[in-house]
Amino acid sequence: MDSIVIHGGNRLSGSIPVSGAKNSAIKLMAASILTPEPLRLTNMPRLADTRFLGALLREFGIKVTEGDGADGQETLFDASQLTSTFAPYDLVRQMRASFNVLGPLLARTGEAKVSLPGGCTIGARPVDLHLMALEAMGAHIELEEGYVTASAKNGLQGAEIEFPFVSVGATEHALLAAVMANGTTVLKRAAKEPEIGDLARCLMAMGAKIEGLDTDQLVITGVTSLKGTDWSVIPDRIEMGSYALAAAMAGGEVRLTKGRADLITALTDPMRRSGVEVIEEANGDVVIRRDPTQRLQAVDVTTEIYPGFATDLQAQFMALMTLADGESVIHETIFENRFMHAPELMRLGADITVSAGEARVRGVNALHGAQVMATDLRASMSLVIAGLAAEGETTVGRVYHLDRGFERMEEKLGACGADVRRIKGEGPEH
Ligand SMILES: CC(=O)N[C@H]1[C@@H](OP(=O)(O)OP(=O)(O)OC[C@H]2O[C@@H](n3ccc(=O)[nH]c3=O)[C@H](O)[C@@H]2O)O[C@H](CO)[C@@H](O)[C@@H]1O
Numbered sequence: 348m349d350s351i352v353i354h355g356g357n358r359l360s361g362s363i364p365v366s367g368a369k370n371s372a373i374k375l376m377a378a379s380i381l382t383p384e385p386l387r388l389t390n391m392p393r394l395a396d397t398r399f400l401g402a403l404l405r406e407f408g409i410k411v412t413e414g415d416g417a418d419g420q421e422t423l424f425d426a427s428q429l430t431s432t433f434a435p436y437d438l439v440r441q442m443r444a445s446f447n448v449l450g451p452l453l454a455r456t457g458e459a460k461v462s463l464p465g466g467c468t469i470g471a472r473p474v475d476l477h478l479m480a481l482e483a484m485g486a487h488i489e490l491e492e493g494y495v496t497a498s499a500k501n502g503l504q505g506a507e508i509e510f511p512f513v514s515v516g517a518t519e520h521a522l523l524a525a526v527m528a529n530g531t532t533v534l535k536r537a538a539k540e541p542e543i544g545d546l547a548r549c550l551m552a553m554g555a556k557i558e559g560l561d562t563d564q565l566v567i568t569g570v571t572s573l574k575g576t577d578w579s580v581i582p583d584r585i586e587m588g589s590y591a592l593a594a595a596m597a598g599g600e601v602r603l604t605k606g607r608a609d610l611i612t613a614l615t616d617p618m619r620r621s622g623v624e625v626i627e628e629a630n631g632d633v634v635i636r637r638d639p640t641q642r643l644q645a646v647d648v649t650t651e652i653y654p655g656f657a658t659d660l661q662a663q664f665m666a667l668m669t670l671a672d673g674e675s676v677i678h679e680t681i682f683e684n685r686f687m688h689a690p691e692l693m694r695l696g697a698d699i700t701v702s703a704g705e706a707r708v709r710g711v712n713a714l715h716g717a718q719v720m721a722t723d724l725r726a727s728m729s730l731v732i733a734g735l736a737a738e739g740e741t742t743v744g745r746v747y748h749l750d751r752g753f754e755r756m757e758e759k760l761g762a763c764g765a766d767v768r769r770i771k772g773e774g775p776e777h
């Protein structure tokens with residue numbers, strides 16, 4: 348297993364290009380199942396998650412070709428021949444969003460057998476709302492031996508679906524199924540994360556009829572077939588926010604290019620309140636500036652559905668607060684167990700108390716390098732961020748979590764002067 352070694356204390360100076368969003372790319376990849384025509388995704392991040400999903404799509408007979416085009420990294424999907432609708436456990440367990448192939452497979456072929464996704468350390472993460480939506484659209488669903496077997500021999504039917512609470516994955520899954528259902532589907536209490544808007548707009552470019560974009564009610568009029576298109580993946584707001592926090596933690600001045608400032612205002616507002624300079628330039632770049640000799644102020648945050656503070660930035664924000672002046676109260680409202688990074692940050696000297704969905708972070712004067720372990724994707728980035736400001740050497744283990752969602756992280760931070768190296772390890776990554 349690889350590890351990341353950081354020597355803290357360097358100020359950062361330079362530019363970091365923001366990649367395409369993982370959480371959009373993997374849903375757009377699932378959309379390729381819906382059309383026999385080629386779908387070309389540009390601004391594609393090269394991540395473990397896109398690799399896992401690419402392997403699963405190939406299992407269905409889809410040709411997946413990665414390359415470099417005029418707009419950078421791109422991937423072409425050709426699902427003209429679907430030879431299988433079976434998603435085996437070994438491929439789905441690697442990444443829970445693989446489960447979202449179920450709806451498109453059903454919509455295109457009327458049948459699918461997909462492994463239930465495994466749990467992960469941030470919470471129980473059931474898929475009951477996904478199944479509820481597909482059943483409401485007329486799918487016959489059986490659960491057996493860890494697999495969902497689903498059929499809709501006469502096609503999926505439009506339905507009115509009201510989610511009891513907001514779920515990103517269930518909204519996307521229902522959308523992917525409804526675009527080719529017979530009749531109209533109404534999704535109430537839909538999630539409105541930017542990645543859902545990206546998926547919906549790509550589906551519309553493929554010929555889908557969707558109203559209510561970026562609102563909590565989507566109205567989808569099913570069509571009988573979808574065509575191919577070219578689509579550029581939206582910038583990764585979580586990666587962008589993570590590097591903004593890295594720059595704030597280390598101090599110095601970093602320019603974030605190819606991102607979108609409007610996608611991270613729920614983060615930049617509290618960053619500004621804590622004392623970080625965030626400059627939005629006319630060309631769309633965002634400059635993060637901080638004098639590391641000036642102490643930041645503690646700020647409270649509560650994770651919420653979009654446009655609130657993203658749960659996927661909570662761990663990284665907590666890292667920043669470990670060195671702030673005062674006590675920061677961080678509420679996690681989306682996942683019941685997303686404070687696994689707190690004990691690891693404490694190994695670096697942070698002072699944090701966690702109880703029932705709330706972490707109290709009392710800023711300390713300094714962090715000290717230590718060996719720590721990544722417990723999930725965003726937790727791993729919080730440890731890297733803390734390591735940038737810690738005195739001495741920090742070694743982050745279980746880096747395969749980080750590789751799920753951060754492309755060339757060492758290279759991007761290294762180009763700004765951070766001393767971050769990857770040590771190749773022996774043995775399996777999972
Ligand atoms: C690949 C991807 O896009 N992942 C994102 C997606 O995850 P994901 O789509 O899994 O997150 P959801 O919005 O579905 O989860 C929200 C809450 O609903 C619960 N729930 C969800 C579905 C369901 O059928 N039943 C149920 O109880 C979950 O356990 C969780 O407590 O949104 C999360 C919330 O912004 C982000 O942290 C993840 O990075």
Ligand SMILES: C=C(OP(=O)(O)O)C(=O)O
Pocket residue numbers: 370442443444467659724725752
């Ligand atoms: C939790 C995340 O991803 P996933 O839903 O794929 O586990 C994430 O991107 O932070």
